[in-house]
């Protein structure tokens with residue numbers, strides 16, 4: 001089965017064609033089922049975050065180009081696509097609507113089955129597939145989520161989460177305060193690596209049970225930036241070390257409690273090498289396998305939507321919707337999604 005996945009929840013407009021074979025074993029060649037994966041990322045102005053209307057304008061402008069490029073790279077004619085899936089939420093309304101409209105138009109014009117996909121479930125499912133994991137304790141860290149999850153009885157259950165802003169928002173807001181354009185997580189990582197002294201500013205460290213909090217850390221880091229005598233390299237170093245120590249402590253608590261011998265990290269922030277290094281050490285001390293989503297697929301992409309859509313459809317053919325019902329849900333919680341295929 002050939003599936004086209006369309007992603008447009010926030011800054012990324014992406015398309016992917018995958019070849020889904022239900023009988024293929026999980027140990028099969030890692031990402032050979034992804035025939036193509038194409039995306040374009042909206043860049044905010046320096047010092048600014050995502051403006052939903054501008055981002056949706058970006059998505060509308062690049063949609064046709066990205067879709068055609070994706071089909072060409074996969075060497076697939078749209079007429080031969082068996083299924084179309086799109087990210088229906090959670091995310092920014094104007095951005096989500098572009099993906100829904102593109103998918104709805106294609107599905108009705110070419111008469112193809114259409115399946116809505118929860119974006120966060122997409123991160124989890126593709127991460128599991130690409131790392132050959134079975135049932136890992138999973139950390140989803142992105143602009144939209146900071147959650148520790150375990151799969152149980154057909155649902156992803158939230159073991160712990162942020163009480164305020166996400167790790168991605170923390171990085172993006174610090175970056176914007178420094179004058180960079182969102183998303184800025186990779187910029188913060190780059191600057192942190194340039195710290196010569198590795199000076200650690202004392203910063204708020206908040207963890208409550210299995211939940212974490214980053215808003216106090218954000219305020220303190222903003223004050224450090226205002227004091228021009230501080231090196232931005234040391235500020236970024238201190239931010240990363242403190243925020244990641246909080247997350248790692250939450251992960252260690254969950255590993256100790258669940259006794260899970262498999263750990264997986266997914267989402268845009270999982271691209272950060274220092275975070276992986278710290279989590280890997282925690283996993284070693286708990287005798288758990290550390291798995292990280294391959295770098296190329298950490299951030300938002302169409303493959304996570306195509307892969308998840310294929311699983312939904314192949315487990316239940318009645319899951320497809322009529323094009324006119326291709327709606328979006330900006331606040332679609334991932335723990336509300338019933339998952340019959342796992």
Ligand code: KG4
Pocket residue numbers: 010141142143144145167168169171172183184185186187189267268269270271272273298299300
């Ligand atoms: O998964 P994603 O592409 O979109 C959402 O679902 O939100 O994640 C985007 C987030 C942004 O906040 C971005 O700053 C962050 O991932 N990010 C990073 C790195 N690369 C991207 N954060 C820390 N270190 C990185 N290298």
Ligand code: ZN
Pocket residue numbers: 119123142143144267268299300
């Ligand atoms: Zn995402």
